[in-house]
Amino acid sequence: MTTESTKVITNNPEEEQEETTDPVQPGKPSLDKDADEKGLDVGTYDDANDTDPLDNSTGIAPAGGFAAGAAAVVSAGLGLCSLTGTPLSDMLRSRKELIGQIEAGTGGGVDQIEAFYGAPWHTAALLNGIFALAAVVIGGVLLAMHAGRASTRPWVKAVALGGVVLGAIGLLVAGGMYLDLFASAPELPTSPRPN
Known part of the structure; x- marks a missing residue:
């Protein structure tokens, strides 16, 4: 998994921080920065394509359960x-x-x-x-x-x-x-x- 890095510039040059963003959803910070630094794939959770077997609004199994x-x-x-x-x-x-x-x-x-x-x-x-x-x-x-x-x-x-x-x-x-x-x-x- 590759991540994009951007530098955040502040008034103090010593406080420049590196922020990683999620390649799947550009502009959003990555969920696990430590995993990104180690090169681990932590996956993403997409609400639009939710395939959770439980109904995410009620927490009960769908019809046919x-x-x-x-x-x-x-x-x-x-x-x-x-x-x-x-x-x-x-x-x-x-x-x-x-x-x-x-x-x-x-x-x-x-x-x-x-x-x-x-x-x-x-x-x-x-x-x-x-x-x-x-x-x-x-x-x-x-x-x-x-x-x-x-x-x-x-x-x-x-x-x-x-x-x-x-x-x-x-x-x-x-x-x-x-x-x-x-x-x-x-x-x-x-x-x-x-x-």
């Missing part, structure tokens, strides 16, 4: 839960099974297959579908809001997209479970007719 990252992770987590199930869906499925056993035990003329198998299966599918829909909505809204923003961190968009994809797959699986597309409901074997 903390809140967007949290929403993206929530979307991906919900999408994963829609595929693997949750303790809540297990509990509701067990509750439906118990209700089915009680109804079948009272002899209320209920379809035992529907009470023991169908209702619990459909309850789990419905709850997983709700989680999948939430993942798609949260991830989709996040992607739509931050699609054109260069300030959004790339990992936020990637995780949000992952949440949308997992949620979409979860919706397909939940729909298939609810409509019995993957496996039909079990049927009681027909008893042979007496002769």
